Amino acid sequence: DTAVSQTPKYLVTQMGNDKSIKCEQNLGHDTMYWYKQDSKKFLKIMFSYNNKELIINETVPNRFSPKSPDKAHLNLHINSLELGDSAVYFCASSQDLVSNQPQHFGDGTRLSIL
Amino acid sequence: DAKTTQPNSMESNEEEPVHLPCNHSTISGTDYIHWYRQLPSQGPEYVIHGLTSNVNNRMASLAIAEDRKSSTLILHRATLRDAAVYYCILRGVYNQGGKLIFGQGTELSVKP
Numbered sequence: 001d002t003a004v005s006q007t008p009k010y011l012v013t014q015m016g017n018d019k020s021i022k023c024e025q026n027l028g029h030d031t032m033y034w035y036k037q038d039s040k041k042f043l044k045i046m047f048s049y050n051n052k053e054l055i056i057n058e059t060v061p062n063r064f065s066p067k068s069p070d071k072a073h074l075n076l077h078i079n080s081l082e083l084g085d086s087a088v089y090f091c092a093s094s095q096d097l098v099s100n101q102p103q104h105f106g107d108g109t110r111l112s113i114l
Numbered sequence: 115d116a117k118t119t120q121p122n123s124m125e126s127n128e129e130e131p132v133h134l135p136c137n138h139s140t141i142s143g144t145d146y147i148h149w150y151r152q153l154p155s156q157g158p159e160y161v162i163h164g165l166t167s168n169v170n171n172r173m174a175s176l177a178i179a180e181d182r183k184s185s186t187l188i189l190h191r192a193t194l195r196d197a198a199v200y201y202c203i204l205r206g207v208y209n210q211g212g213k214l215i216f217g218q219g220t221e222l223s224v225k226p
Contacts, residue, residue: 004157031212041199043158043216056211090157097212100146100205105157 003027006091006106013081014114021076021109023091031055032074033092033103034066043090049074050097078111086113118202123221126192134187134220136202141182146205148214149176149187151198158201158216161187197224 004025013019025032034046048056052068063079078085088108095101119137126132138147149161162169162176164185169176175188189196199219 033213035214042218043152043201045211045213045215048211048213050212056213058213092157094212100148100163102148102160102163103150103158103212103214105159107155107157 002106003104004091004093004106006089006109008109009107010110010112012112012114015081015083017081018077018079019081019111020078021089021091021111023074023076023106025072025091025093025104027093027104029093029104030071030096031094032068032071033094034074034076035090035092035105037088037090037108039087046089047074047076048097055097081111081113083113086111118204118217120200120202120217120220122218123223126189126196126222126224128194128224128226129191132189132192132196132222132224134189134200134202134222135184136186137184138202138204139183141204142206144206147176147178147182147185148203148205149174150201150203150214150216151196152201152219153195153198158214161200163205192222192224194224194226197222 031050033048037043047066049068065077068074091106092103094103148163150158152158164176177186201219
C-alpha cells in the first residue's frame, strides 16, 4: 500500500497552460505539504495544510493554488505555467504540526514546461 | 532557523560502516536533529531523529555530541542501496507550520 501517492508521475505541457497535481495519503495524518525540488536539486517547502486549513504559504506566486477537500487530499493547481515552474513537486504528510513524527513523501511529479 | 553544515559528498565501500557528519553550532535547546535521505528518482525518506541521547533504529544510528553542536549518522554496513543524498535537518518542537528546511545534503556513493 502506497502511503502518499501523487498523480501524475510525469507532466509535460506548454507554457501558459493550467495543470493540476493530485496527492492522497492513507496514513490518517492531519498535516500535508507541498515541496518543490528545482533543477539544482534544492528542496523547498511551498505549502503546509493542517486539517484542511492553510498554515504556510512560503512566498509562492498566486498562480499556485493548493486545495484540500479533506484531510487525506492536498491537490496543487498551477495557472499560466512558466518555464521556471519546471521542477519535481513532492507531496508529504505528517501526523500533525507540532510532533516530531516523520514526514512521509510521495515519489514526486516531474513537471516539464516546453 | 538554525543552520546545518554537511560535506557535499562522501564515498564508502560496500559492507563497510559509514559516518556522515553534520555541524549545527547554532542549535537551540528545543531543536530535534532529523535525518532524511533521498534515493535517486524518489522522494525524501525519513531515517532517524534525536534530541540529546544517541538513537538506534533498523536503518541507522544517530550519535549526538554532548554539546549538541554536531551529530553523526552511522550506517553500520553500507549497501549499494544506501547510495543517496543524506540531509541533516533541525526541527524545533514549535516549528511553525511543520516545515522541513533542507540544505544541500551529503551525496553518498557506495562502491562495490
